[in-house]
Amino acid sequence: xxxxxxxxxxxxxxxxxxxxxxxxxxxxxxxxxxxxxxxxxxxxxxxxxxxxxxxxxxxxxxxxxxxxxxxxxxxxxxxxxxxxxxxxxxxxxxxxxxxxxxxxxxxxxxxxxxxxxxxxxxxxxxxxxxxxxxxxxxxxxxxxxxxxxxxxxxxxxxxxxxxxxxxxxxxxxxxxxxxxxxxxxxxxxxxxxxxxxxxxxxxxxxxxxxxxxxxxxxxxxxxx
Numbered sequence: 001x002x003x004x005x006x007x008x009x010x011x012x013x014x015x016x017x018x019x020x021x022x023x024x025x026x027x028x029x030x031x032x033x034x035x036x037x038x039x040x041x042x043x044x045x046x047x048x049x050x051x052x053x054x055x056x057x058x059x060x061x062x063x064x065x066x067x068x069x070x071x072x073x074x075x076x077x078x079x080x081x082x083x084x085x086x087x088x089x090x091x092x093x094x095x096x097x098x099x100x101x102x103x104x105x106x107x108x109x110x111x112x113x114x115x116x117x118x119x120x121x122x123x124x125x126x127x128x129x130x131x132x133x134x135x136x137x138x139x140x141x142x143x144x145x146x147x148x149x150x151x152x153x154x155x156x157x158x159x160x161x162x163x164x165x166x167x168x169x170x171x172x173x174x175x176x177x178x179x180x181x182x183x184x185x186x187x188x189x190x191x192x193x194x195x196x197x198x199x200x201x202x203x204x205x206x207x208x209x210x211x212x213x214x215x216x217x218x219x220x221x222x223x224x
Contacts, residue, residue, distance in 0.1 A: 079115055080185060084148050088185045088206070091152035092175055099176045100223040110135065110184025110207040118188035118205040136180065136208030138171045141190070143198040148187075151204040164224055169213040177212025178221040 080088065085106050093103040113130040125137055140154045155171035162168060174180070185206040193201040212221065 080111055080187065084185075084187065085111075087148035088152065088183065091149055091156075092183055095152075095156050095172075095175055101176055101178045102181070104183040104208075105181060107182040107184040107207075107209065110182055110209060111186060112184070114184050114205040114207045115186035115188075118186040118203055121188060121190035121192055121203060123190075123193050123203065130207070133209070134211045136174045136177070136211035136213060138174055138206045138208075139204065141193050141201045141203040143194050143201050146202040146204075148185075148204070151187075151202075152206075155206075162222070162224070164219075167218045167222070169215075169218065173218065173222050174208055174212040176222055177208070178223070179210055179214075179217075180208045180212050182209045183207070 089104060089106055096103065113135075117126050117130060123139070123141055125139065128134065138155050140151050142150070152175075155175050157172075158170040159172040159176075161170055162172060167173075183206060185204065188203045188205075190201050190203050193203065214221070
């Protein structure tokens with residue numbers, strides 16, 4: 001299986017000004033192993049890494065300057081089924097319960113916005129364009145069989161990057177963020193994310209409200 005994975009959503013200041021940051025631990029690892037790849041801009045890095053010759057992992061944050069891929073290349077997107085909603089909530093809430101965070105509720109409004117972005121097959125962050133109110137965002141895409149549980153697990157796996165002494169904002173911190181109350185996710189099948197040899201990609205978009213990863217509030221919201 002081949003998958004691509006984004007760092008957690010925009011980091012928000014208390015005044016809701018968004019600040020894009022690279023995941024520090026990911027950047028350090030990439031600098032050590034992939035220094036030959038050029039940085040596209042000061043806030044946008046697009047480096048691939050092959051793991052065990054089977055897995056491609058890209059951890060990046062994107063600037064608004066990235067030209068979006070056209071939505072005409074997607075195959076289809078459908079609203080999350082009752083089974084998928086249950087899977088998204090269970091996977092998130094099980095992890096949150098282990099870190100002192102209350103269960104999330106499903107938001108049909110957030111799910112609709114997540115579907116809008118998933119359908120566009122633009123594999124980058126939406127940069128807060130989906131609605132006026134701020135929201136958190138986690139995105140992952142993979143080829144082959146890719147279940148809801150597997151998608152959420154990629155978010156949870158970034159926990160290994162976190163240390164209370166040197167906290168970083170990533171997908172896991174958004175999942176575990178105590179102040180977040182609502183979740184909405186969508187799944188889409190896209191043809192424009194991977195090379196055709198890998199086949200269509202399953203793209204998963206999850207939106208969160210209130211948003212996590214608020215700069216200066218991580219110690220109060222993330223419990224290891």
